[in-house]
Amino acid sequence: MSAVAYNLVSVSSLALYRRYRPESFAEVIGQEHVTGPLQQALRNNRVNHAYLFSGPRGCGKTTSARILARCLNCEQGPTPTPCGECESCKDLARNGPGSIDVIEIDAASHGGVDDARDLREKAFFGPARSRYKIYIIDEAHMVTPAGFNALLKVVEEPPEHLKFIFATTEPEKVIGTIRSRTHHYPFRLVPPGTLRDYLGEVCGQEAIPVEEGVLPLVVRSGAGSVRDSMSVMDQLLAGASDAGVTYAMATSLLGYTDSSLLDSVVEAFATGDGAAAFEVVDRIIEGGNDPRRFVADLLERLRDLVILAAVPDAADKGLIDAPADVIERMQAQAGVFGAAELSRAADLVNEGLTEMRGATSPRLQLELICARVMLPAAYGDERSVMARLDRIERGVNFSPGGGAQGAAHGAPAMPTMGYVPGPGAHAGAPLPGGAPIPPGGGAAAARAAVRGPGPGQGPVPGQAPDRSAAPGPRRLGRSPGSGSGSRPGARARRVRAPLRRPRPPHALAEHPGGGQEPPSLHLDPAQPERPCGGLRRHDPPTRLRQRRCP
Structure with missing residues (x-):
């Protein structure tokens, strides 16, 4: 295989986010609040010895750290725009081999105190070919407290040739003594409009047609992360047909609803x-x-x-x-x-x-x-x-x-639930015992239906009741026709019915037929409650049953 063919295969096998990794601050999208101050600091030659880049995943923290190292070690620099022609810029380019003076450390696997001591011993040696020796510590929140304490002295007072760049998604886990000795730059998620335009440019460079509704789905799936969005776009481009990436394909592949x-x-x-x-x-x-x-x-x-x-x-x-x-x-x-x-x-x-x-x-x-x-x-x-x-x-x-x-078939509306029967709706309906209900409805008919027929004949509508028929209080549990040997119920032996008290003349209501309303059973009105005496009743047995206040 020739060298040209090998290079083509190696480039095409790279992931999309690696092929389009930015090489300068001008190519970083959505992080102008970070790239602008860093470029100005490089112009003014006011570069700090330690930086802390924090933010969500895939928003450009490690990429910006590499660009900053490239700007610092450029032969034309320190400069905000690396030349890209010198040996240092070529080593730190997108597909470059890397520089011996720019060391990237994954703190997730090298965050112990022994690793920190080894770094501290090597940090005092000067750079081999470049201007600065730069340590990029990725996933800095994974460094143990003992490891941070071992690095504290060298981070606080480093030699002239030494620079530190910490990158983390959880800056609160970096101990305060380290964080206070760095310049902290918080990265943010990329806005959807900016990310959609960037993905459109990438698809144009890849020469693969993409339908209009696909890019919003990719942006939504990436949730503001450039690396996540590029990975999703790479997956769609890999499975595209001759017609390109269609909306139906993106919907089914990403799991969204049609x-x-x-x-x-x-x-x-x-x-x-x-x-x-x-x-x-x-x-x-x-x-x-x-x-x-x-x-x-x-x-x-x-x-x-x-x-x-x-x-x-x-x-x-x-x-x-x-x-x-x-x-x-x-x-x-x-x-x-x-x-x-x-x-x-x-x-x-x-x-x-x-x-x-x-x-x-x-x-x-x-x-x-x-x-x-x-x-x-x-x-x-x-x-x-x-x-x-x-x-x-x-x-x-x-x-x-x-x-x-329902509207097409003319479904009827629900009937109104406010229907009330009129006074004559049940007039003349016989009681179970044969006595008719007083005509006209109202309270009299309701009381007649509840009371039912007496031992003889029920009360005649329109006629006042005979008060002589009720000489005194009547006990419950013994019907008028029961024998003397019948035993009353348990409740009838304990409870005595309240007295039948006559109502004043002005309180007697008339039946629709012209008679007066028969007196009903009423308890004596309760007296006001006393602090320690309960309720006062005229009827002694009733008073004994009242609940006393505590």
């Missing part, structure tokens, strides 16, 4: 069509999709709808990252919902996503989420009331069989 399913379930929520919503759930399960992923994608869609409802030009302002056709559909969907209804649906989906973690039946949880979103009347909180008001203003029918199908 936008058509999201459109279907959102439209079902808007119209209250339960059949359509649960049909989408069945399609998700039958298609082998993860219900949790679907709920996460649905929450992302509802978030976009909430923003579009509040800011109609959110796409132009960069608040939403989606293709033009998807944004057009979402604008139509946001116009159907009310603001309170969208907020409530997003809250319910967010709560359901939390409940789905560790759930034994994700499908059941997904179906419950759909049912809760479409039934605001089942909850009495403020957001559900506002969601119902939004639906009333839209005029959506939510009767049984409602929604899109």
Whole structure:
């Protein structure tokens, strides 16, 4: 194999993030708050002896450390723009062999006190060919406290030729005595718009066509990390066909939900069509999709709808990252919902996503989420009331069989639950004993139905009762017709009925037929409660049964 062919094979076998690793601060994207001050410090020749680069993974910490070492050891430097022609710049280039004076140490495997002592002994030797001897300690949070203490003296007072660059994702784990002796530069995640443009340039250099909706999916999968996004893009480019990377391929390979399913379930929520919503759930399960992923994608869609409802030009302002056709559909969907209804649906989906973690039946949880979103009347909180008001203003029918199908078939609305029978609805209905219920309904009819017929004949409507028939208090448990030898019940032997007290004339109500209402059994009104005496009653047995206050 020739040398040219070998170089082509070796370059093509490199990962995408290694092939496009930046070689200068100008090529680093999304970290201007770090690269700008570092370049200015190099121009002013105010370079510190120790630096601490912190931030999420894949945002350029180690790459920036290599670029800083390249700028310091360039023959034209120290300079913010390395020449790329000298021996040091070639050694530290993207595909260079590396420099003997720039030592990278993985603290995850070399973070003990013995490693720190070995580094301290070698650090005092001068550089072999370069201006500075630079130690890049990656994953610095993995260094043990004893190892940091062993490095403390050399980091605090290093020789003129020695520089330290610590890179870590957890700066709080670096002991304060080391952190206070460094210049700390925090790195951040790259914004989605910047990352999408960068990925588009990479795909253009690779000469592989990519559909419009693929790049937002890659950016979302990378979550702001350049290395993660480049790895995902490398995977898609490796499996691309002659037509390039299609949206369907990216959706299935990355595990995201197809936008058509999201459109279907959102439209079902808007119209209250339960059949359509649960049909989408069945399609998700039958298609082998993860219900949790679907709920996460649905929450992302509802978030976009909430923003579009509040800011109609959110796409132009960069608040939403989606293709033009998807944004057009979402604008139509946001116009159907009310603001309170969208907020409530997003809250319910967010709560359901939390409940789905560790759930034994994700499908059941997904179906419950759909049912809760479409039934605001089942909850009495403020957001559900506002969601119902939004639906009333839209005029959506939510009767049984409602929604899109119910409206098409003319499903009748639910009857009003405020029906009250009129006075003559049950007039003349006989009692079980044969006595008729007084006509006119009302309280008299209710009392007659509860009291039932007496031993002879029930009270005649419109006629005042005979008070002589009740000479005194009547005991419970012995019916008028029972024999003298019959034993009364246990409750009848202990409890005596309260006295029948006559009511004042002005309190007697008249029956609809013209008679007066018969007196009913009433307890004596309770006296005010005393601090230590309980309640005072006229009836001694009743008083004994009252509960005393503590």
